[in-house]
Amino acid sequence: MIEIKNISKSFNGRQVLHDISGTFEKGKTSLVIGASGTGKSVLLKCMLDLIKPEEGQVLYDGRRFLLQEEKDKKDIRREMGVLFQGGALFDSKTVEENVRFPLDMLTDMPENEKRDRVEFCLHRVGLDGTGKRMPSEISGGMKKRVGIARAIVMNPKYLFCDEPNSGLDPLTAIKIDELIKEITDEYQITTVVITHDMNSVLSIGEYIMFLYQGKKIWEGDSQSIMKTHIKELDEFVFSNHALRQLRDGH
Numbered sequence: 001m002i003e004i005k006n007i008s009k010s011f012n013g014r015q016v017l018h019d020i021s022g023t024f025e026k027g028k029t030s031l032v033i034g035a036s037g038t039g040k041s042v043l044l045k046c047m048l049d050l051i052k053p054e055e056g057q058v059l060y061d062g063r064r065f066l067l068q069e070e071k072d073k074k075d076i077r078r079e080m081g082v083l084f085q086g087g088a089l090f091d092s093k094t095v096e097e098n099v100r101f102p103l104d105m106l107t108d109m110p111e112n113e114k115r116d117r118v119e120f121c122l123h124r125v126g127l128d129g130t131g132k133r134m135p136s137e138i139s140g141g142m143k144k145r146v147g148i149a150r151a152i153v154m155n156p157k158y159l160f161c162d163e164p165n166s167g168l169d170p171l172t173a174i175k176i177d178e179l180i181k182e183i184t185d186e187y188q189i190t191t192v193v194i195t196h197d198m199n200s201v202l203s204i205g206e207y208i209m210f211l212y213q214g215k216k217i218w219e220g221d222s223q224s225i226m227k228t229h230i231k232e233l234d235e236f237v238f239s240n241h242a243l244r245q246l247r248d249g250h
Helices: 040-047 070-077 095-106 111-124 140-152 170-187 198-204 231-237 241-248
Strands: 002-011 014-024 029-033 055-060 080-083 158-162 190-195 207-212 215-220
Touching: 002 040, 014 040, 014 055, 014 190, 014 207, 014 215, 029 040, 029 170, 029 198, 040 055, 040 158, 040 190, 080 140, 095 111, 095 140, 111 140, 140 158, 140 170, 158 170, 170 190, 170 198, 190 198, 207 231, 215 231
Parallel strands: 029 190, 029 207, 080 158, 158 190
Antiparallel strands: 002 014, 002 055, 207 215
């Protein structure tokens, strides 16, 4: 479980996050949603300790991450997997080298165990036989799958996905959502997805936090989000014409 408590952050006097609190539970796909510029990525960076909030705490299973000594922070970071926006693969490394990179950097695992783990993770995301390819030789959807394989190669307790569907066609995006949900369920990971994709919200949103101008103004699930009467949230949700028709019963 991950808890964020009263997170606030400003840049050059401009408040970007205002007193954000929430709980992301083990085994659930939790989504942080909102339009561009609402503070979603800043919140993620605060949770990863890439940005220091002025106020607030981030707790990983009760451990106050931001207050830990650097050695203890490294131990918690080893329990994290991150799928960066765009995949963020190393162009000069093969698919299998990309996936094994965290194992090389963070473990003393024997070579044969690394090979087995990489092979298993590539199999789990449906990429058997692609290990020797370069990122330039695979599609955008496959790159996201490689990114997921790399994110889970350390068998993480916590998985973070930053806009996992950006740049993907709708069908591929659905498959990536399904894969994230399957992995979360199968390994009982605490998963946090940053997105503005309403298809993701409706298909995998077991817990949803909506940010508007740096404030949390709603939280709930994929069923209740369709029935709110919060103006800012309705505008975000029903900006999609098809969803408006669904709501209005057409």
